[in-house]
Amino acid sequence: MKAYLSVFRMRFRLETHYRGAALGGIACQVFFGLILVALYRALYAGKPQSMPLSHVTTYVWLQQAFFRMLLASDADLMDKIRSGGIAYDLCRPLHLYGFYYVRIMAQKLMGSLLRAGPMLLFAALLPEGWGIALPASVPALILSLAALTLGLCCICAMENLTMAFTMRTLDQRGIQAMMNLLMMILSGNVLPLTLYPDSWQRIITLLPYAQMLDAPIRLYTGETAVPQAPAILLLQAGWTLLLVGAGCLFWQRNQRRLIIQGG
Amino acid sequence: MSYIQVRDLCKRFYVRKKRSSESFLREKETIQALADVSFDIDRGELIGYIGPNGAGKSTTVKILSGIMTPDSGEVRVGSQIPWKDRKSYVKHIGVVFGQRMQLWWDVPILDSYSLLKDIYRIPEDAYRKRLSELSEALNLGDLLRTPLRQMSLGQRMRSELCGSLLHRPEILFLDEPTIGLDAVSKLALRDFLKWENQEHRTTILLTTHDMEDIAALCSRVMVLGHGRKLYDGQLQDLLRRYDRRRTVEIRYDRSGCIPVLPASVTMQREGDGFRLAYQPETLPTAELLALLQQAGSIREMTVQPQNIDYLIAEMYREMGL
Numbered sequence: 001m002k003a004y005l006s007v008f009r010m011r012f013r014l015e016t017h018y019r020g021a022a023l024g025g026i027a028c029q030v031f032f033g034l035i036l037v038a039l040y041r042a043l044y045a046g047k048p049q050s051m052p053l054s055h056v057t058t059y060v061w062l063q064q065a066f067f068r069m070l071l072a073s074d075a076d077l078m079d080k081i082r083s084g085g086i087a088y089d090l091c092r093p094l095h096l097y098g099f100y101y102v103r104i105m106a107q108k109l110m111g112s113l114l115r116a117g118p119m120l121l122f123a124a125l126l127p128e129g130w131g132i133a134l135p136a137s138v139p140a141l142i143l144s145l146a147a148l149t150l151g152l153c154c155i156c157a158m159e160n161l162t163m164a165f166t167m168r169t170l171d172q173r174g175i176q177a178m179m180n181l182l183m184m185i186l187s188g189n190v191l192p193l194t195l196y197p198d199s200w201q202r203i204i205t206l207l208p209y210a211q212m213l214d215a216p217i218r219l220y221t222g223e224t225a226v227p228q229a230p231a232i233l234l235l236q237a238g239w240t241l242l243l244v245g246a247g248c249l250f251w252q253r254n255q256r257r258l259i260i261q262g263g
Numbered sequence: 264m265s266y267i268q269v270r271d272l273c274k275r276f277y278v279r280k281k282r283s284s285e286s287f288l289r290e291k292e293t294i295q296a297l298a299d300v301s302f303d304i305d306r307g308e309l310i311g312y313i314g315p316n317g318a319g320k321s322t323t324v325k326i327l328s329g330i331m332t333p334d335s336g337e338v339r340v341g342s343q344i345p346w347k348d349r350k351s352y353v354k355h356i357g358v359v360f361g362q363r364m365q366l367w368w369d370v371p372i373l374d375s376y377s378l379l380k381d382i383y384r385i386p387e388d389a390y391r392k393r394l395s396e397l398s399e400a401l402n403l404g405d406l407l408r409t410p411l412r413q414m415s416l417g418q419r420m421r422s423e424l425c426g427s428l429l430h431r432p433e434i435l436f437l438d439e440p441t442i443g444l445d446a447v448s449k450l451a452l453r454d455f456l457k458w459e460n461q462e463h464r465t466t467i468l469l470t471t472h473d474m475e476d477i478a479a480l481c482s483r484v485m486v487l488g489h490g491r492k493l494y495d496g497q498l499q500d501l502l503r504r505y506d507r508r509r510t511v512e513i514r515y516d517r518s519g520c521i522p523v524l525p526a527s528v529t530m531q532r533e534g535d536g537f538r539l540a541y542q543p544e545t546l547p548t549a550e551l552l553a554l555l556q557q558a559g560s561i562r563e564m565t566v567q568p569q570n571i572d573y574l575i576a577e578m579y580r581e582m583g584l
Contacts, residue, residue: 010378014367076368087363090353
């Protein structure tokens with residue numbers, strides 16, 4: 001266990017080396033946040049939706065603040081697969097899936113923590129109707145944090161599946177482009193899931209993508225009431241277990257037919 | 264029963280080749296990387312594993328280190344099968360792939376080492392002792408706080424080596440470990456490997472194209488070509504078989520002297536002297552000397568055995584590689 005923790009710590013610390021990237025990310029996400037908020041304000045000025053505007057702006061800012069959780073791939077890991085550096089990782093007395101899982105998690109967590117702090121502060125300072133609102137209640141906040149944790153686990157499992165797939169194709173671009181597209185749309189990053197037609201929502205909210213950021217945000221804003229929380233958390237945990245299981249199997253199969261090319 | 268047992272190891276690869284550079288079609292070509300390779304290695308041996316490019320050396324190392332599954336054949340190291348008991352097996356081995364990197368690119372190598380310490384569960388005091396031992400032998404003192412990306416190739420190789428040895432592996436697989444090392448580092452590395460082998464009875468399998476490494480370190484060598492084992496035995500015996508030519512450099516007192524020699528000796532002018540190559544088997548050295556003296560009084564003369572690289576090249580040629 002200590003080994004995995006050390007890997008986690010190492011990758012976590014490494015992420016703090018890339019401060020310039022974090023600053024750039026913040027600027028980019030703030031820009032997107034402002035544009036999206038302006039867009040929804042215009043929409044609401046024309047035709048108010050069932051969900052209050054403050055929930056939508058909160059949704060947007062939380063999505064932007066934790067954007068790094070959704071879309072971040074460890075270029076080092078991809079490189080290792082392409083270059084065969086993975087040979088060394090196979091020589092370690094570690095479970096390979098777990099080894100990559102903690103690396104992915106450390107990157108996503110530190111990456112989003114670095115960006116989320118300043119961004120949420122910025123969003124909180126914006127005038128009424130533009131920024132982020134307070135959580136619906138204290139229990140809602142606690143539950144949304146729990147859901148965010150599960151969401152992170154779910155995303156990491158998804159990302160690790162992409163890795164396993166890359167081991168087959170040796171190029172991550174195709175699978176990543178597809179996964180990212182699905183992620184952006186189905187996780188609520190482009191359009192909050194709460195604004196999709198109700199009939200769509202019934203299905204979309206059951207997909208793993210909705211478990212990542214949408215579920216915690218709904219708990220935060222109170223869109224999902226506290227009594228419904230256990231069902232949500234259970235769904236998240238279920239998807240996480242399923243994806244981790246699938247990932248483990250995939251990696252195991254990969255390992256058996258792995259060929260490291262070249263001297 | 265020997266420590267490492269390899270029996271009838273086979274591994275095939277498939278390479279997709281284009282029929283021609285314009286063709287859209289590809290054909291699948293099978294490459295037999297290993298064909299019925301068998302050998303035994305005892306604990307504490309230091310073995311050289313040589314062969315031309317593409318002979319299957321790295322494939323053997325990958326299979327022995329548990330990261331690749333062979334098509335058929337048996338491998339037993341101690342009581343374990345590398346690719347089946349990978350996780351518990353790799354604790355006891357160290358691997359250096361000269362072409363690849365194991366340390367983290369952007370962080371000081373000391374951080375990478377302390378991660379390896381946790382991965383291999385090395386106790387703190389053992390780790391400290393080993394690290395100081397290694398950093399002295401590999402001359403890493405000032406580099407420990409430097410990120411890997413800012414190092415030269417040779418510095419990087421030394422750091423990588425240190426990383427592979429931290430957990431005191433019982434067996435060490437070295438796949439071209441001396442790439443990019445300068446003369447001083449190379450000698451230091453050789454001394455270190457010799458010491459490691461004698462002091463800790465570490466079994467070492469060394470794959471390299473640097474014949475000086477092999478000559479300095481290994482008494483036993485295995486030669487591999489086209490996936491087959493072609494020789495397994497003492498390096499000296501192998502060399503003696505091909506070591507048939509001697510080179511003579513000679514300079515006379517007066518520049519006008521030209522020795523008259525039989526056709527079996529090749530001779531060329533070099534500066535104000537000559538360079539000759541002859542085979543002591545066909546022309547005994549005493550006879551050659553007599554012929555050389557007839558031409559005039561000799562000022563200086565050296566007789567040298569053939570360079571080991573030439574010997575190996577000749578050996579490969581004769582083995583049809």
